[in-house]
Amino acid sequence: MSSARFVLLSFCSALLIQAALGADPLFHFCSTSENFTASSPYESNLSKLTSFLYTMTPASGFGLGSIGQYQDQVYGLALCWGDTSPSDCKACVADAGAEIRRLCPRNKGAIIWYDNCMFKYLDTDFFGQIDNTNKFYMWNLNNVSDPEVFNSKVRGLLTGLMDEAYTVPKLYATGEMGLEDKTKLYGLVQCTRDLTAAECKECLEGAMGELPSCCDGKEGGRVVGGSCNFRYEIYPFVNV
Ligand SMILES: *[C@@H]1O[C@H](CO)[C@@H](O)[C@H](O)[C@H]1NC(C)=O
Ligand SMILES: *[C@@H]1O[C@H](CO)[C@@H](O)[C@H](O)[C@H]1NC(C)=O
Numbered sequence: 001m002s003s004a005r006f007v008l009l010s011f012c013s014a015l016l017i018q019a020a021l022g023a024d025p026l027f028h029f030c031s032t033s034e035n036f037t038a039s040s041p042y043e044s045n046l047s048k049l050t051s052f053l054y055t056m057t058p059a060s061g062f063g064l065g066s067i068g069q070y071q072d073q074v075y076g077l078a079l080c081w082g083d084t085s086p087s088d089c090k091a092c093v094a095d096a097g098a099e100i101r102r103l104c105p106r107n108k109g110a111i112i113w114y115d116n117c118m119f120k121y122l123d124t125d126f127f128g129q130i131d132n133t134n135k136f137y138m139w140n141l142n143n144v145s146d147p148e149v150f151n152s153k154v155r156g157l158l159t160g161l162m163d164e165a166y167t168v169p170k171l172y173a174t175g176e177m178g179l180e181d182k183t184k185l186y187g188l189v190q191c192t193r194d195l196t197a198a199e200c201k202e203c204l205e206g207a208m209g210e211l212p213s214c215c216d217g218k219e220g221g222r223v224v225g226g227s228c229n230f231r232y233e234i235y236p237f238v239n240v
């Protein structure tokens with residue numbers, strides 16, 4: 001995945017609700033690197049890896065593996081968001097593994113995100129490397145009345161969650177913060193678990209650096225990448 005990819009999406013609340021109910025992907029990228037051919041060892045290794053990740057991921061919410069050798073070796077991982085139940089995780093990884101092959105039928109690498117999980121595979125070893133290439137933004141179209149104060153609350157909440165997330169094994173944290181007008185701000189941050197604590201922190205700091213371009217004064221927003229992501233909203237969205 002060599003070329004820089006940077007995509008901005010805006011969704012109104014209605015679309016966000018729709019996305020949460022359906023099993024449609026939020027976004028995907030097909031790698032611009034080489035293609036494999038039908039019935040090649042690469043394809044069979046990719047299929048094996050996809051079933052492996054489907055089996056492995058639901059128990060802990062994270063799966064990682066590699067199959068094959070040399071030019072036929074494929075590396076992949078799947079991550080369910082920390083608030084996803086094992087059964088929703090399983091359904092999501094199943095959807096992701098099938099849908100990515102439909103959307104990127106011959107690509108040696110690809111990544112796909114859903115509301116409950118992400119799935120990525122590549123023909124090179126990407127484990128433990130922060131993915132700065134594949135990312136997208138989503139935001140709520142509604143503006144807050146006092147952007148400056150609100151933005152600093154968002155930053156405060158997400159920074160606190162980041163400081164918690166990178167110190168726990170799941171590299172995941174959620175939380176909430178009261179706002180002046182008795183409403184609340186809710187947040188979630190998470191890294192893929194191939195990263196070290198330090199790499200997770202670095203990844204989330206990078207994502208948070210994009211708050212001004214992503215979600216300046218917006219009631220909700222997400223910066224979603226291949227190694228970490230965050231989300232905040234003024235309504236509770238974390239499954240409990
Ligand atoms: C891979 O396949 C796609 C779609 O068939 C094609 O557009 C692209 O040029 C191919 N890439 C390479 C490197 O052959
Ligand atoms: C929010 O602010 C932007 C930029 O000022 C404006 O274009 C947009 O229409 C506003 N959104 C709503 C829902 O009022």
Ligand SMILES: CC(=O)N[C@H]1CO[C@H](CO)[C@@H](O)[C@@H]1O
Nearest residue numbers: 041044045048068069070072
């Ligand atoms: C299913 C499977 O193992 N397929 C191939 C994986 O890649 C190796 C080469 O590294 C092939 O020998 C396998 O047939």
